[in-house]
Amino acid sequence: MSRRIVLLHATPVAMAPIQSAFAELWPDAETVNLLDDGLSLDRSREPDLSETMIERFVEFGRYGYRMGADGILVTCSAFGPAIDRLSAVLPVPVLKPNEAMFEAALAQGQNIGMLATFGPAVGTMTDEFEEFAAQGSRQARLKTILVHDAIDLLRKNDAESHNRLVAARAPELAGMDAIMLAQFSTSRAAAAVRQLVSVPVLTAPHAAVKRMRAMIDARVGS
Helix, strand or coil, X not given: CCCEXXXXXXXXXXXXXXXXXXXXXXXXXXXXXXXXXXXXXXXXXXXXXXXXXXXXXXXXXXXXXXXXXXEEEECCCCCHHHHHHHHHHCCCCEEXXXXXXXXXXXXXXXXXXXXXXXXXXXXXXXHHHHHXXXXXXXXXXXXXXXXXXXXXXXXXXXHHHHHHHHHHHHHHHCCCCEEEECCCHHXXXXXXXXXXXXXXXXXXXXXXXXXXXXXXXXXXXX
């Protein structure tokens, strides 16, 4: 039986990477894309995630659930507290973008690097990473580099320049146990980054698809 996974997008640049991951890892899933790119635009103007923005995001997710979702996967990393709120009110699995990638990174060691391209997501991702590590009683240190201007290039359909900018900063994290590419959209640069460093380079989309499938299978089997 095909499972309907609703993908909540706050920017169109996250859509292709997650669709590619589903096609490769879970082609039988029925994916439905919901996009509100105003969310990322308005989030970029808020230093902290406001209650108004949280409520708006939760309503966005509720709409996705009413479409018959068996699971909801969020592809934007700047809405952590809102995703927690959504998960608490829905009876289906709701997955944050980076939980599975965090787990894979911590399996590599304690010193983790992260290349990010969307500034407002850095704070929420750092908090989520530290919380995730603490839950497992693991000591971990996260070093994040924000690659300025990269996401703007991607929004202008210049993926080649985006990838080059991201990869250029990777050697600064070459001493880490693993490097995470923070945003779904940043995963496009994985091949370019791997050419410049020898440590594991982790991307969120593939890890998230694997985790969502496991969550759905566990729920169906229970």
